[in-house]
Amino acid sequence: MLLSAIGALEFGFAYTTIFCMIIMTVAFSEMVKLQRMHQNEVKIVINSKIIEWYFFACFQLLLIPKTWLTLPILQKSGLAPEPGSFIHAFCYEYHSLAVFMLLTFGVILFVVSLQEGFYSYQFRMLGWTLLCAILIISGCQGLLLALWKCRIWFFYTVSCVTVHNAIDYLTCHFFPLRTPMLILKPEATFEGFTAGAISCFLFFSIVVTYLIDLPWFMQVANRITFLPFDNTSHSLAQ
Structure with a gap:
């Protein structure tokens, strides 16, 4: 593990970040599988996997622009989006509002996905998904924040x-x-x-x-x- 980290660091900050993002994605995928029940998933129209990865993407969008992919580092790299563009507004200018709207839509999507007879299972999966997302993503993004500092x-x-x-x-x-x-x-x-x-x-x-x-x-x-x-x-x- 230590040698892999040193090797990634030697390649560069960007490659180390990609390395951590891959590990984070795999870790989240494996953790949510612990509570997933296949016999229930096949009977649910909007299965839990859609909800899981939707919230995973939302939490990533919440933390990435605030931790390591900041506007100053993009400006120094010549990769900053033009002011007034959709990406600039969505990821930086109105970032908090955009994430709030996406999370709200996620809650609505979850409510729509509820099916009679599976309420307990679906709420348990939602809680487990949010717990995994918060712990794994915040931990890894915090590590990346430390890396870029x-x-x-x-x-x-x-x-x-x-x-x-x-x-x-x-x-x-x-x-x-x-x-x-x-x-x-x-x-x-x-x-x-x-x-x-x-x-x-x-x-x-x-x-x-x-x-x-x-x-x-x-x-x-x-x-x-x-x-x-x-x-x-x-x-x-x-």
């Missing part, structure tokens, strides 16, 4: 997850006390989670003093480019 924050996040998982695994298997923590993951323990969290803090406290002195980690994106290994698209953070 400074490369070190993306590396720190991925490396901390790696350290946490490694220490958690070792603690769960070799520590004498094992207090179960999660139903979805029976091997997870409170001791492992705590040890992993402490390890993340110690890891960052120790290595950050060395990482900030390395120019590779302190790069900030200046513009969007799809040219691999383009060193002119980023500069050293001030």
